[in-house]
Amino acid sequence: MSQPTATVFGGSGGMGQYVVRELYRKGYRVRVVARSEEKIKKRLHDVDVEVLTGDAMDPRLTRRACEDSSLVFHSIGFPYLEWEEKQFPVMESLLKGASGDGRTFVLVHSIHSYGIPNTNPVSEDHPTRPKTKKGKIRLKMEQMLQEAHDHGDVQGVIVRFPDFYGPHATNSYMDYIVSTALKKKKIHWIGPLEVKREYIYVPDGAKALVELALSGKAGGEAWNIGGQEVSGTKILDTIGKILDKDLSGKSIPKWMLRMMGWFNPDMKEMVELFYLYEDRFVLDCTKYEKRMGRIPVTPLDQGIQETLRAKRDWGSSEFNT
Structure with missing residues (x-):
């Protein structure tokens, strides 16, 4: 049986690098896509990965990056000042690159799309009615993924995290x-x-995220993965x-x-x-824990x-x- 391949966009970032490590530990051939080859090699020097660098807005790059991959992770982070300019074109490019062959597309996301909470803790059933510019951008990205999932282009998985640290x-x-x-x-x-x-410690979040992505139980849904x-x-x-x-x-x-x-x-x-x-503002992770087990802390x-x-x-x- 051939070794499965996974692609991680933003694989040198805070969460992405630990997703790469977890996938590698699970026996995957991992393709890491980021803007800086130097940063990839420095942060992942002890992991045997395939490295691709370039502009994630380029569908030619994203198609090449997703080739033969069964799993695709979007964990690219942008400075706030670049969100309006870059988030939607990059999301569109990644979805084009990942479309077809039933790939699982995992969107590593924040809690912004929930808006101001009506309840605490906040479950996945909570309305997504953000009033902020950033929340509306996050929600639109989630809707783009859901639409691609509904069309059968990918198996879309939305994962919402609290603040990272690590x-x-x-x-x-x-x-x-x-x-x-x-x-x-x-x-x-x-x-x-x-x-x-x-707050969630990024190695903990990556372990929980990869377990979810590999479970085959996550497609077409949003998931909370919380911390402390x-x-x-x-x-x-x-x-x-x-x-x-x-x-x-x-x-x-x-x-x-x-x-x-x-x-x-x-x-x-x-x-x-x-x-x-x-x-x-605390995430309710009951859904994850019932289906997947406890989240590492x-x-x-x-x-x-x-x-x-x-x-x-x-x-x-x-x-x-």
């Missing part, structure tokens, strides 16, 4: 916090420090203990975030998402320690998405 999960809020903590003692925290939010609910105070305390550093947090209210946006385009993009930082202190170790080795924060 080694090399650079496009994340937690990465910004960790990077700042390494340089300073005072952390500017968006929203109230005592409010609990949900933890307050800003707890996160800063944990980072401080690991660094042996007395960290303090200053809560940033919405009006201050808006003022910061006058000078920082990334902060400006965060204003409409303030609802995710001021109130509880790495203890917070261990996950943050690994994140800090990688940050010290690599440096730089890329908080954009």
Whole structure:
């Protein structure tokens, strides 16, 4: 029996690189598609993968990347400022490349499409009625995949995650916090420090995601894969203990975030998402657990320690998405 092939777009990113590792561990031949060959080789130097680089908006590249693949993962991340320009053309290009042969197409997504929650925790049955620009973009991408699934072009799987954290999960809020903590003692925290939010350690998320993709039970549905609910105070305390550093947090209210946006385009993009930082938002993962089993959970202190170790080795924060 020939070795099955899987293609991971954004395979050098925060979640993508761990999806690659899990697929490789499961015996797949993995094709990694990203913009930087150097980053792929550096982050996946110990994994035997096929490397493709280029513009994911090019259907010729995506068709080549998806050739002979039974599984396709879309885990490409863009800075917020590029969402309107790039998200839809890339999604369209990837769907064209993946169409045919009954491929499973897994969309690695966020919670933006839910909008402001009516209930907590939030299950997959919750209405998707986002009012933010980013939420509407995410929802449209999900609708594009669902339409391709309904037409029989692919077996579409939508997976919604909370905030990522972990080694090399650079496009994340937690990465910004960790990077700042390494340089300073005072952390500017968006929203109230005592409010609990949900975070998933990327290796845990990748394990759960790959298990779902390989199960044959996921097509045509949206799935929640959640992590740990933890307050800003707890996160800063944990980072401080690991660094042996007395960290303090200053809560940033919405009006201050808006003022910061006058000078920082990334902060400006965060204003409409303030609802995710001021109130509880937790995913209900009952559906996943009933069909697939428990989602792996790495203890917070261990996950943050690994994140800090990688940050010290690599440096730089890329908080954009």
